[in-house]
Amino acid sequence: MKLDIVFEDEKIIAVNKPSGMLSIPDRANVQPSLKAILQKDHENIFVVHRIDRPTSGLIIFAKDADTHKKLSALFLSHDMDKRYLGLVNGTIYPESGTVNAAIMESKEKTSIMIVHSKGKESITDYETVEKFPLYSLVEFRIHTGRTHQIRVHTKYLGHSLVCDELYGDGQPLKVSSIRKNYKLSKLEEDEKPILSRLALHSYKLNFELDGKNYALEAPLPKDMRASLQQMRKK
Structure with missing residues:
Protein backbone atom coordinates (compact mmCIF):
# COMPACT_ATOMS: atom_id res chain seq x y z
CA MET A 1 0.00 0.00 0.00
CA LYS A 2 1.38 3.40 -1.01
CA LEU A 3 1.15 5.99 1.73
CA ASP A 4 0.55 9.71 1.28
CA ILE A 5 3.77 11.12 2.74
CA VAL A 6 3.23 14.80 3.59
CA PHE A 7 6.74 15.49 4.88
CA GLU A 8 9.93 13.60 5.67
CA ASP A 9 13.40 14.53 6.88
CA GLU A 10 16.12 12.78 8.88
CA LYS A 11 14.09 13.02 12.12
CA ILE A 12 10.38 12.64 11.36
CA ILE A 13 7.94 11.34 8.82
CA ALA A 14 4.42 12.78 8.50
CA VAL A 15 1.67 10.79 6.83
CA ASN A 16 -1.81 11.76 5.66
CA LYS A 17 -3.72 8.79 7.11
CA PRO A 18 -6.78 7.62 5.20
CA SER A 19 -9.99 7.09 7.14
CA GLY A 20 -10.38 3.48 8.25
CA MET A 21 -6.70 2.70 8.66
CA LEU A 22 -5.14 1.89 12.02
CA SER A 23 -2.34 4.10 13.31
CA ILE A 24 -0.61 1.17 15.02
CA PRO A 25 -1.22 -2.60 14.85
CA ASP A 26 -4.16 -3.94 16.84
CA ARG A 27 -3.90 -6.90 19.19
CA ALA A 28 -4.69 -9.41 16.46
CA ASN A 29 -2.09 -7.76 14.21
CA VAL A 30 -3.90 -8.87 11.06
CA GLN A 31 -5.03 -5.54 9.61
CA PRO A 32 -2.66 -3.04 7.99
CA SER A 33 -1.45 -0.10 10.07
CA LEU A 34 0.64 2.95 9.31
CA LYS A 35 3.43 1.83 11.62
CA ALA A 36 3.65 -1.65 10.09
CA ILE A 37 3.76 -0.26 6.55
CA LEU A 38 6.40 2.33 7.43
CA GLN A 39 8.58 -0.30 9.12
CA LYS A 40 9.01 -2.06 5.80
CA ASP A 41 11.07 0.85 4.48
CA HIS A 42 12.46 2.32 7.71
CA ARG A 53 -9.24 4.87 13.07
CA PRO A 54 -12.21 6.57 11.32
CA THR A 55 -10.45 9.97 11.42
CA SER A 56 -8.28 10.94 8.48
CA GLY A 57 -5.30 13.26 8.36
CA LEU A 58 -1.88 14.10 9.73
CA ILE A 59 0.04 11.78 11.99
CA ILE A 60 3.78 11.95 12.66
CA PHE A 61 6.33 9.28 13.55
CA ALA A 62 9.86 9.73 14.86
CA LYS A 63 12.85 8.06 13.24
CA ASP A 64 15.04 7.85 16.34
CA ALA A 65 14.66 7.55 20.10
CA ASP A 66 15.84 11.09 20.87
CA THR A 67 13.35 12.67 18.47
CA HIS A 68 10.61 10.43 19.85
CA LYS A 69 11.37 11.65 23.37
CA LYS A 70 11.29 15.32 22.34
CA LEU A 71 8.09 15.03 20.31
CA SER A 72 6.36 13.11 23.08
CA ALA A 73 7.31 15.91 25.47
CA LEU A 74 5.76 18.47 23.10
CA PHE A 75 2.47 16.58 23.12
CA LEU A 76 2.50 16.17 26.91
CA SER A 77 3.26 19.86 27.49
CA HIS A 78 0.57 20.92 24.99
CA ASP A 79 3.18 22.72 22.87
CA MET A 80 2.03 20.87 19.76
CA ASP A 81 -0.53 22.93 17.79
CA LYS A 82 -3.03 20.32 16.56
CA ARG A 83 -5.93 21.40 14.39
CA TYR A 84 -8.81 19.45 12.85
CA LEU A 85 -11.63 20.23 10.45
CA GLY A 86 -14.98 18.56 10.93
CA LEU A 87 -18.46 18.64 9.43
CA VAL A 88 -21.01 19.10 12.19
CA ASN A 89 -24.75 18.55 12.15
CA GLY A 90 -26.43 21.91 12.69
CA THR A 91 -24.79 25.10 13.93
CA ILE A 92 -22.96 25.32 17.25
CA TYR A 93 -23.82 28.33 19.40
CA PRO A 94 -21.84 30.28 20.28
CA GLU A 95 -20.08 29.81 16.98
CA SER A 96 -16.64 29.83 18.62
CA GLY A 97 -15.41 29.08 22.09
CA THR A 98 -13.59 26.64 24.34
CA VAL A 99 -14.87 23.43 25.87
CA ASN A 100 -13.19 22.54 29.15
CA ALA A 101 -14.93 19.33 30.17
CA ALA A 102 -13.21 16.29 31.67
CA ILE A 103 -13.54 12.98 29.82
CA MET A 104 -13.55 9.39 31.03
CA GLU A 105 -14.57 6.00 29.68
CA SER A 106 -18.17 5.02 30.28
CA LYS A 107 -18.65 2.31 32.89
CA GLU A 108 -21.75 1.11 31.09
CA LYS A 109 -20.42 0.92 27.54
CA THR A 110 -16.83 0.02 26.75
CA SER A 111 -15.05 2.10 24.12
CA ILE A 112 -17.50 4.96 24.71
CA MET A 113 -16.15 8.12 26.31
CA ILE A 114 -18.27 10.54 28.32
CA VAL A 115 -17.98 13.94 29.96
CA HIS A 116 -17.61 13.37 33.69
CA SER A 117 -16.23 15.38 36.59
CA LYS A 118 -14.01 12.43 37.59
CA GLY A 119 -12.44 12.21 34.14
CA LYS A 120 -9.16 13.61 32.82
CA GLU A 121 -8.85 17.28 31.94
CA SER A 122 -9.85 17.83 28.31
CA ILE A 123 -9.74 21.16 26.49
CA THR A 124 -10.90 21.89 22.95
CA ASP A 125 -11.09 25.23 21.14
CA TYR A 126 -13.55 25.43 18.27
CA GLU A 127 -14.45 27.98 15.62
CA THR A 128 -17.13 27.80 12.96
CA VAL A 129 -15.49 28.30 9.57
CA GLU A 130 -18.51 28.04 7.31
CA LYS A 131 -22.27 27.69 7.92
CA PHE A 132 -24.89 25.93 5.81
CA PRO A 133 -28.63 25.40 6.42
CA LEU A 134 -28.17 21.97 8.02
CA TYR A 135 -24.43 21.61 8.60
CA SER A 136 -21.32 23.54 9.62
CA LEU A 137 -17.62 23.29 8.88
CA VAL A 138 -15.79 23.71 12.18
CA GLU A 139 -12.12 23.99 13.07
CA PHE A 140 -11.05 22.31 16.30
CA ARG A 141 -7.82 22.83 18.22
CA ILE A 142 -7.17 20.29 20.94
CA HIS A 143 -4.93 21.12 23.89
CA THR A 144 -5.18 17.61 25.33
CA GLY A 145 -5.23 14.29 23.52
CA ARG A 146 -8.03 12.26 25.06
CA THR A 147 -9.68 9.38 23.24
CA HIS A 148 -12.53 10.64 21.01
CA GLN A 149 -12.04 14.12 22.49
CA ILE A 150 -13.48 16.18 19.63
CA ARG A 151 -16.36 13.77 19.13
CA VAL A 152 -17.28 13.81 22.82
CA HIS A 153 -16.96 17.59 23.18
CA THR A 154 -19.03 18.19 20.05
CA LYS A 155 -21.78 16.00 21.50
CA TYR A 156 -21.43 17.89 24.78
CA LEU A 157 -22.24 21.07 22.84
CA GLY A 158 -25.46 19.44 21.66
CA HIS A 159 -24.36 18.39 18.20
CA SER A 160 -22.49 15.54 16.52
CA LEU A 161 -20.05 15.09 13.70
CA VAL A 162 -21.54 13.90 10.42
CA CYS A 163 -21.49 10.08 10.05
CA ASP A 164 -20.43 9.53 13.67
CA GLU A 165 -21.68 6.07 14.58
CA LEU A 166 -20.69 6.28 18.26
CA TYR A 167 -21.80 9.78 19.25
CA GLY A 168 -24.32 10.62 16.54
CA ASP A 169 -26.83 8.88 14.27
CA GLY A 170 -24.13 7.50 11.95
CA GLN A 171 -26.23 8.23 8.88
CA PRO A 172 -24.25 8.61 5.64
CA LEU A 173 -24.39 11.97 3.92
CA LYS A 174 -26.32 12.08 0.65
CA VAL A 175 -26.91 14.91 -1.78
CA SER A 176 -30.66 14.60 -1.16
CA SER A 177 -30.09 15.47 2.50
CA ILE A 178 -28.31 18.66 1.42
CA ARG A 179 -30.40 19.77 -1.55
CA LYS A 180 -34.18 19.46 -1.43
CA ASN A 181 -34.58 19.55 -5.21
CA TYR A 182 -32.17 16.70 -5.85
CA LYS A 183 -33.48 13.95 -8.11
CA LEU A 184 -31.88 10.64 -9.04
CA SER A 185 -30.78 10.27 -12.64
CA LYS A 186 -32.49 7.65 -14.78
CA LEU A 187 -29.37 5.51 -14.58
CA GLU A 188 -29.44 5.37 -10.78
CA GLU A 189 -31.60 2.92 -8.84
CA ASP A 190 -30.44 4.00 -5.37
CA GLU A 191 -28.71 7.16 -4.25
CA LYS A 192 -25.11 6.63 -3.25
CA PRO A 193 -23.70 8.53 -0.25
CA ILE A 194 -21.08 11.18 -0.92
CA LEU A 195 -19.72 10.72 2.60
CA SER A 196 -20.05 7.54 4.62
CA ARG A 197 -17.30 7.84 7.24
CA LEU A 198 -16.61 10.09 10.20
CA ALA A 199 -16.33 13.67 8.90
CA LEU A 200 -13.21 14.59 10.86
CA HIS A 201 -9.78 15.37 9.43
CA SER A 202 -6.51 16.24 11.16
CA TYR A 203 -5.27 18.96 8.84
CA LYS A 204 -2.56 20.96 10.66
CA LEU A 205 0.38 20.27 12.96
CA ASN A 206 2.64 23.15 13.99
CA PHE A 207 5.59 22.72 16.33
CA GLU A 208 9.25 23.52 16.96
CA LEU A 209 11.87 20.77 17.14
CA ASP A 210 15.58 21.39 17.72
CA GLY A 211 15.24 25.03 16.69
CA LYS A 212 13.37 24.22 13.47
CA ASN A 213 9.76 25.25 12.91
CA TYR A 214 7.48 22.67 11.32
CA ALA A 215 4.18 23.73 9.72
CA LEU A 216 2.57 20.62 8.27
CA GLU A 217 -0.76 20.53 6.49
CA ALA A 218 -2.88 17.86 4.83
CA PRO A 219 -5.72 19.07 2.57
CA LEU A 220 -9.25 17.80 3.07
CA PRO A 221 -9.86 14.40 1.48
CA LYS A 222 -11.96 14.05 -1.63
CA ASP A 223 -15.17 12.92 0.10
CA MET A 224 -15.20 15.88 2.49
CA ARG A 225 -14.40 18.30 -0.35
CA ALA A 226 -17.25 16.86 -2.41
CA SER A 227 -19.63 17.28 0.53
CA LEU A 228 -18.67 20.93 0.95
CA GLN A 229 -19.04 21.51 -2.78
CA GLN A 230 -22.64 20.27 -2.65
CA MET A 231 -23.39 22.36 0.43
CA ARG A 232 -22.12 25.49 -1.27
CA LYS A 233 -24.46 25.10 -4.22
CA LYS A 234 -27.48 27.38 -4.13
Whole structure:
Protein backbone atom coordinates (compact mmCIF):
# COMPACT_ATOMS: atom_id res chain seq x y z
CA MET A 1 0.00 0.00 0.00
CA LYS A 2 1.38 3.40 -1.01
CA LEU A 3 1.15 5.99 1.73
CA ASP A 4 0.55 9.71 1.28
CA ILE A 5 3.77 11.12 2.74
CA VAL A 6 3.23 14.80 3.59
CA PHE A 7 6.74 15.49 4.88
CA GLU A 8 9.93 13.60 5.67
CA ASP A 9 13.40 14.53 6.88
CA GLU A 10 16.12 12.78 8.88
CA LYS A 11 14.09 13.02 12.12
CA ILE A 12 10.38 12.64 11.36
CA ILE A 13 7.94 11.34 8.82
CA ALA A 14 4.42 12.78 8.50
CA VAL A 15 1.67 10.79 6.83
CA ASN A 16 -1.81 11.76 5.66
CA LYS A 17 -3.72 8.79 7.11
CA PRO A 18 -6.78 7.62 5.20
CA SER A 19 -9.99 7.09 7.14
CA GLY A 20 -10.38 3.48 8.25
CA MET A 21 -6.70 2.70 8.66
CA LEU A 22 -5.14 1.89 12.02
CA SER A 23 -2.34 4.10 13.31
CA ILE A 24 -0.61 1.17 15.02
CA PRO A 25 -1.22 -2.60 14.85
CA ASP A 26 -4.16 -3.94 16.84
CA ARG A 27 -3.90 -6.90 19.19
CA ALA A 28 -4.69 -9.41 16.46
CA ASN A 29 -2.09 -7.76 14.21
CA VAL A 30 -3.90 -8.87 11.06
CA GLN A 31 -5.03 -5.54 9.61
CA PRO A 32 -2.66 -3.04 7.99
CA SER A 33 -1.45 -0.10 10.07
CA LEU A 34 0.64 2.95 9.31
CA LYS A 35 3.43 1.83 11.62
CA ALA A 36 3.65 -1.65 10.09
CA ILE A 37 3.76 -0.26 6.55
CA LEU A 38 6.40 2.33 7.43
CA GLN A 39 8.58 -0.30 9.12
CA LYS A 40 9.01 -2.06 5.80
CA ASP A 41 11.07 0.85 4.48
CA HIS A 42 12.46 2.32 7.71
CA GLU A 43 14.62 0.53 10.22
CA ASN A 44 13.31 2.52 13.16
CA ILE A 45 9.81 3.94 13.53
CA PHE A 46 8.64 5.38 16.85
CA VAL A 47 4.99 6.11 17.62
CA VAL A 48 4.48 9.66 18.92
CA HIS A 49 0.69 9.95 18.87
CA ARG A 50 -2.39 8.38 17.31
CA ILE A 51 -5.63 9.48 15.70
CA ASP A 52 -8.86 7.52 15.73
CA ARG A 53 -9.24 4.87 13.07
CA PRO A 54 -12.21 6.57 11.32
CA THR A 55 -10.45 9.97 11.42
CA SER A 56 -8.28 10.94 8.48
CA GLY A 57 -5.30 13.26 8.36
CA LEU A 58 -1.88 14.10 9.73
CA ILE A 59 0.04 11.78 11.99
CA ILE A 60 3.78 11.95 12.66
CA PHE A 61 6.33 9.28 13.55
CA ALA A 62 9.86 9.73 14.86
CA LYS A 63 12.85 8.06 13.24
CA ASP A 64 15.04 7.85 16.34
CA ALA A 65 14.66 7.55 20.10
CA ASP A 66 15.84 11.09 20.87
CA THR A 67 13.35 12.67 18.47
CA HIS A 68 10.61 10.43 19.85
CA LYS A 69 11.37 11.65 23.37
CA LYS A 70 11.29 15.32 22.34
CA LEU A 71 8.09 15.03 20.31
CA SER A 72 6.36 13.11 23.08
CA ALA A 73 7.31 15.91 25.47
CA LEU A 74 5.76 18.47 23.10
CA PHE A 75 2.47 16.58 23.12
CA LEU A 76 2.50 16.17 26.91
CA SER A 77 3.26 19.86 27.49
CA HIS A 78 0.57 20.92 24.99
CA ASP A 79 3.18 22.72 22.87
CA MET A 80 2.03 20.87 19.76
CA ASP A 81 -0.53 22.93 17.79
CA LYS A 82 -3.03 20.32 16.56
CA ARG A 83 -5.93 21.40 14.39
CA TYR A 84 -8.81 19.45 12.85
CA LEU A 85 -11.63 20.23 10.45
CA GLY A 86 -14.98 18.56 10.93
CA LEU A 87 -18.46 18.64 9.43
CA VAL A 88 -21.01 19.10 12.19
CA ASN A 89 -24.75 18.55 12.15
CA GLY A 90 -26.43 21.91 12.69
CA THR A 91 -24.79 25.10 13.93
CA ILE A 92 -22.96 25.32 17.25
CA TYR A 93 -23.82 28.33 19.40
CA PRO A 94 -21.84 30.28 20.28
CA GLU A 95 -20.08 29.81 16.98
CA SER A 96 -16.64 29.83 18.62
CA GLY A 97 -15.41 29.08 22.09
CA THR A 98 -13.59 26.64 24.34
CA VAL A 99 -14.87 23.43 25.87
CA ASN A 100 -13.19 22.54 29.15
CA ALA A 101 -14.93 19.33 30.17
CA ALA A 102 -13.21 16.29 31.67
CA ILE A 103 -13.54 12.98 29.82
CA MET A 104 -13.55 9.39 31.03
CA GLU A 105 -14.57 6.00 29.68
CA SER A 106 -18.17 5.02 30.28
CA LYS A 107 -18.65 2.31 32.89
CA GLU A 108 -21.75 1.11 31.09
CA LYS A 109 -20.42 0.92 27.54
CA THR A 110 -16.83 0.02 26.75
CA SER A 111 -15.05 2.10 24.12
CA ILE A 112 -17.50 4.96 24.71
CA MET A 113 -16.15 8.12 26.31
CA ILE A 114 -18.27 10.54 28.32
CA VAL A 115 -17.98 13.94 29.96
CA HIS A 116 -17.61 13.37 33.69
CA SER A 117 -16.23 15.38 36.59
CA LYS A 118 -14.01 12.43 37.59
CA GLY A 119 -12.44 12.21 34.14
CA LYS A 120 -9.16 13.61 32.82
CA GLU A 121 -8.85 17.28 31.94
CA SER A 122 -9.85 17.83 28.31
CA ILE A 123 -9.74 21.16 26.49
CA THR A 124 -10.90 21.89 22.95
CA ASP A 125 -11.09 25.23 21.14
CA TYR A 126 -13.55 25.43 18.27
CA GLU A 127 -14.45 27.98 15.62
CA THR A 128 -17.13 27.80 12.96
CA VAL A 129 -15.49 28.30 9.57
CA GLU A 130 -18.51 28.04 7.31
CA LYS A 131 -22.27 27.69 7.92
CA PHE A 132 -24.89 25.93 5.81
CA PRO A 133 -28.63 25.40 6.42
CA LEU A 134 -28.17 21.97 8.02
CA TYR A 135 -24.43 21.61 8.60
CA SER A 136 -21.32 23.54 9.62
CA LEU A 137 -17.62 23.29 8.88
CA VAL A 138 -15.79 23.71 12.18
CA GLU A 139 -12.12 23.99 13.07
CA PHE A 140 -11.05 22.31 16.30
CA ARG A 141 -7.82 22.83 18.22
CA ILE A 142 -7.17 20.29 20.94
CA HIS A 143 -4.93 21.12 23.89
CA THR A 144 -5.18 17.61 25.33
CA GLY A 145 -5.23 14.29 23.52
CA ARG A 146 -8.03 12.26 25.06
CA THR A 147 -9.68 9.38 23.24
CA HIS A 148 -12.53 10.64 21.01
CA GLN A 149 -12.04 14.12 22.49
CA ILE A 150 -13.48 16.18 19.63
CA ARG A 151 -16.36 13.77 19.13
CA VAL A 152 -17.28 13.81 22.82
CA HIS A 153 -16.96 17.59 23.18
CA THR A 154 -19.03 18.19 20.05
CA LYS A 155 -21.78 16.00 21.50
CA TYR A 156 -21.43 17.89 24.78
CA LEU A 157 -22.24 21.07 22.84
CA GLY A 158 -25.46 19.44 21.66
CA HIS A 159 -24.36 18.39 18.20
CA SER A 160 -22.49 15.54 16.52
CA LEU A 161 -20.05 15.09 13.70
CA VAL A 162 -21.54 13.90 10.42
CA CYS A 163 -21.49 10.08 10.05
CA ASP A 164 -20.43 9.53 13.67
CA GLU A 165 -21.68 6.07 14.58
CA LEU A 166 -20.69 6.28 18.26
CA TYR A 167 -21.80 9.78 19.25
CA GLY A 168 -24.32 10.62 16.54
CA ASP A 169 -26.83 8.88 14.27
CA GLY A 170 -24.13 7.50 11.95
CA GLN A 171 -26.23 8.23 8.88
CA PRO A 172 -24.25 8.61 5.64
CA LEU A 173 -24.39 11.97 3.92
CA LYS A 174 -26.32 12.08 0.65
CA VAL A 175 -26.91 14.91 -1.78
CA SER A 176 -30.66 14.60 -1.16
CA SER A 177 -30.09 15.47 2.50
CA ILE A 178 -28.31 18.66 1.42
CA ARG A 179 -30.40 19.77 -1.55
CA LYS A 180 -34.18 19.46 -1.43
CA ASN A 181 -34.58 19.55 -5.21
CA TYR A 182 -32.17 16.70 -5.85
CA LYS A 183 -33.48 13.95 -8.11
CA LEU A 184 -31.88 10.64 -9.04
CA SER A 185 -30.78 10.27 -12.64
CA LYS A 186 -32.49 7.65 -14.78
CA LEU A 187 -29.37 5.51 -14.58
CA GLU A 188 -29.44 5.37 -10.78
CA GLU A 189 -31.60 2.92 -8.84
CA ASP A 190 -30.44 4.00 -5.37
CA GLU A 191 -28.71 7.16 -4.25
CA LYS A 192 -25.11 6.63 -3.25
CA PRO A 193 -23.70 8.53 -0.25
CA ILE A 194 -21.08 11.18 -0.92
CA LEU A 195 -19.72 10.72 2.60
CA SER A 196 -20.05 7.54 4.62
CA ARG A 197 -17.30 7.84 7.24
CA LEU A 198 -16.61 10.09 10.20
CA ALA A 199 -16.33 13.67 8.90
CA LEU A 200 -13.21 14.59 10.86
CA HIS A 201 -9.78 15.37 9.43
CA SER A 202 -6.51 16.24 11.16
CA TYR A 203 -5.27 18.96 8.84
CA LYS A 204 -2.56 20.96 10.66
CA LEU A 205 0.38 20.27 12.96
CA ASN A 206 2.64 23.15 13.99
CA PHE A 207 5.59 22.72 16.33
CA GLU A 208 9.25 23.52 16.96
CA LEU A 209 11.87 20.77 17.14
CA ASP A 210 15.58 21.39 17.72
CA GLY A 211 15.24 25.03 16.69
CA LYS A 212 13.37 24.22 13.47
CA ASN A 213 9.76 25.25 12.91
CA TYR A 214 7.48 22.67 11.32
CA ALA A 215 4.18 23.73 9.72
CA LEU A 216 2.57 20.62 8.27
CA GLU A 217 -0.76 20.53 6.49
CA ALA A 218 -2.88 17.86 4.83
CA PRO A 219 -5.72 19.07 2.57
CA LEU A 220 -9.25 17.80 3.07
CA PRO A 221 -9.86 14.40 1.48
CA LYS A 222 -11.96 14.05 -1.63
CA ASP A 223 -15.17 12.92 0.10
CA MET A 224 -15.20 15.88 2.49
CA ARG A 225 -14.40 18.30 -0.35
CA ALA A 226 -17.25 16.86 -2.41
CA SER A 227 -19.63 17.28 0.53
CA LEU A 228 -18.67 20.93 0.95
CA GLN A 229 -19.04 21.51 -2.78
CA GLN A 230 -22.64 20.27 -2.65
CA MET A 231 -23.39 22.36 0.43
CA ARG A 232 -22.12 25.49 -1.27
CA LYS A 233 -24.46 25.10 -4.22
CA LYS A 234 -27.48 27.38 -4.13
